[in-house]
Amino acid sequence: MTGLAALCMVLPGRVTFGDKELRWPTLAEVFSTSPNLSQGEEINTVESPAMQAPSLEERAGGEVVPSAMQTPVSIPKVPVDSVTDSRVFLAAFYASLAESSERVVRVLHYGDSQIEEDRMTQQLREALQARYGGSGVGLMPLAQTIPSRTVKQQLHMNGRMIQPAQGPRRYIVYGSKRDQRSDGLYGVMGQVAVMNDSMVTGSESLMAVCTPQDNRNRYTDWRIFADSTIHYSTAGDTVYLSGRGAVYGLSQQSDTGVIVDNIPMRGCLGIVFTKIDSAQLASFYRQENVRLIIMQFGGNAIPSNRNPGTIQAIVKGLRDQVQYLKTCAPEADILFIGPSDMLTQENGEWITYPMVPYMDRLLQKMAADEQIAYFSLYRWMGGSGSMARWQETGLAGSDGVHFTRSGARKAGKAVAEWIIEGIKN
């Protein structure tokens, strides 16, 4: 023991051999009793609106990530003039809600794995539909490979129940190379199911039974987005499809009120919209009266990038996406939701990824420049280290990245309340 203590004093924190390094505890670490979260800013537990003006310290911007062991990464300043409430950029959307008694007003919620299973979108849908009418869960893919909390799907092919993976061939814009297609015809969800010869044997060869899990979501109608070569009919919860061609999505929806679509893109950075055919997007956005597009991305950039330059490039890429969507959907407002707090282990301690606050700040600046709304999940949660609190209270998983269902519910509710609060003001 004494020998080890002596060694700690003699050895430096780490020794590097080429790109590998050997680490060794420092004496301070040996005598520290607290195992977790030793660094980071004060955790702010007040669930204040995320968009409040940044504190003086925060406005000062330039942060140096404290780390006993690592060469400090210097993160550049991001001056953000965000004293104005970014909800002013949602004015057109707010105004459009008045039309909801006569026609559909559509909200698309794109995001990464944090919004899978309709965990977060559901809260916004419920809140908006309670005020402005409308029912139905909105869009879902033909083959729902990721189950949803709000709608349960069963596929039958030629009379036999099949698993989603056994169904039509899927192409996914955010998937791996082998899942992609070159023509960009992915449809509005960024994924498409292509029915081929084996599925045209009968008149009702493919049957999708889509059961809403909550009676409040009871729909009144179906909308099927598919090539004209696809024939379909519906009865209650069930859609019957036959023919050869692409199916871009099924939607359970009323014909008036607000429809909020959950469009999760697993593992996606959000830099994929430009790969989707613009004509296809534009026609959907126009016909379906899409008035708000929510983009919730950024989290997937964090774990593998430790360099501010890369983060800048990614945010630049996201900016291109925002501009692209603006041209495809000139009628729609855009809300960007930044990444949540995310934890990693450094020298055995759970800390916030140094790039989370930086990216949050860059995204906020990008949003301000592009005149779109911005919601900072990270700051709403309480800033650096808040994910650990969420874990302790069962709101986040042990991976330090994903919310649990109750955590997602809480976050979804906060976003919904923030949007609705904007209407009142």
Next chain:
Amino acid sequence: MHHIFAFDANSPLLFTQFYFWAFFALVYALFALIVESPLRSKSKVKSRLHLRNVYLLFVSWFFYYKTSGLFLLILAFVTLSDWIIAGRIHKYQTANPKSQIPKALLALSVIIDLGLLAYFKYAYFFTNMVNDLFGTGFRVFDIFAYIGNGFSQAGRFSVDTIVLPVGISFYIFQVISYTADVYRRRIEPVKNILDFGFYVSFFPQLVAGPIVRAEEFIPQLYKPFRLSRRLFGIAVFWILNGLAKKIIMSDYLAVNLIDRVFDNPLLFSGFENLFALFAYSLQVYADFSGYTDIAIGVAMLMGFYLPQNFDSPYKSQNPQEFWRRWHMSLGRWLKTYLYIPLGGNRSIGFGTYFWWTVIAFVSAALTGWWWQILVPFAVFMAVVVIVNRQMVHGKSSHSKLLYSNLNSFITQVLGGLWHGASWNFIIWGGINGLGMIVNKIWRETGWHVRFAAMTVLTFGLMALDYAYNLPVWRLFAVWAAIVWTGTAIRYIYWLVTADKIINQKLAIINRKLSTAWAVLQTFTFITFTRLFFRSSSNLDPASANEVAWTTAKNMVNQIGGAWNNAIIPDFLWEYRWVVAMFVAGMVIHWVPADWKRRYRLAFAAMPLWLMVIAVCAAIIVIYQFVTADMQPFIYFQF
């Protein structure tokens, strides 16, 4: 100073922290002064022993205070209550061997001990169960917080939550074993309460076992300290071995893969889920056995022997053997104080019928299938009663099989409940119980029947898979087909040789392959029971049950439904470190016990300077895993 001595719920004393080792170094230095101080006369031996025991008792209490704060009072209370009751039992027994008072006292002590355990560990569970069954809206009430606040609902302690005191499941079982052993006259009661307190709260094993039985440990209290050079080496080896298991095989695998998959099975493909499940099997073992290895090593340095707790359990060839090698101190405890009192393999009595009825009712309440469970259960019990009357008690092998199955199933289910207060642990215990029964019957069965039964089962499951095309049937059908293949090969071998040895070499190969096959089958079975083993203790039981159930369901759905061979190579490459650690862990686990003993002894026999270098090297390696960069998230399935 305050930081060092005060209780802080966020920084308990754990074996994996430097702080613990600094603590232990100080404790050990003073301990050495006590036990090595020169003696002026022989009569001082006793008082030195006494000083040592008292010293370690206070150190242990400090350790528990650092870990659990004021729950130290609970520990002190059960120590006092069992010491007094056991003393009374002994007194009445010596005064009048036929007296019924000792029995009543034993019951009193068990009620107090289990009552405390039930209150702290199962209050939420029982409240929740009552609310579910009767639609009531009871909530738990922390009576100890109420008292702590000076009989007030408001104050320093919250009355709405009951916090589980660390290690309560372990030390409650220890005090029960003591009182029961005194009652059964296996040991004399301990005269000095401080000595007894030391037995109950000895810090290396206080929070996670092994559960030391009174008759094994109490005699050691009166033996002077002795630590040979070789034992010192072995103790150091156990500590390092435990740290490596805990940090490399458990924490590293958990953080970089297992937790992610169990948190969100749907984010991962079938193969990743299956891999994570097997890795979880290794993790649970490495975590728990690593911790007890360290406990054994630390105790050994102070001259105390704690019983072995794990004997490479994944080498087992059947579930029954697994339970003899896994958490052995708990297994022995349950056998001595539950299974044998129920009748063991010799008889069944009131206890057996009582617990079976409870289990049947609880399963019916849990599933909502009242008559579907209770009617077959009533028929089954009627058959058991009739058969039991016909049998000559405990003589025939059939009656032994029946009795042992009935009683061991109860032991498994209650053992499951001991691990955690939620349904998933009961289900887990039940599956293990069933596995043992099926395996025992299987081993009593001839090859013709085995092959026929396996064939029927496999085709039945395949038909179900075809008819319903659900992932769960796919999973079972594939599993059954694999078992069927093994059974068919061995059946053919048996038909050809008809148990006569035709060729010595072939017979040896057959035996080795059969062993490997049995080990793999047992490991797979145990791994699948782990679907129900993961606890989520920071949630209330209602959501803990829901989360546990959803996780198990989603994992089965992914394994049986979202299988995609194309992504397996990508996964193996991207997660190569995690995969390598898992494979290394399993290979080391399966190294023959004899080799392990040899390298342990070789380590112990090293010259001191070499041992110091080896220890430093091992710690550097372990530290690299503590500080390793996290495996980034990579998705393969979209």
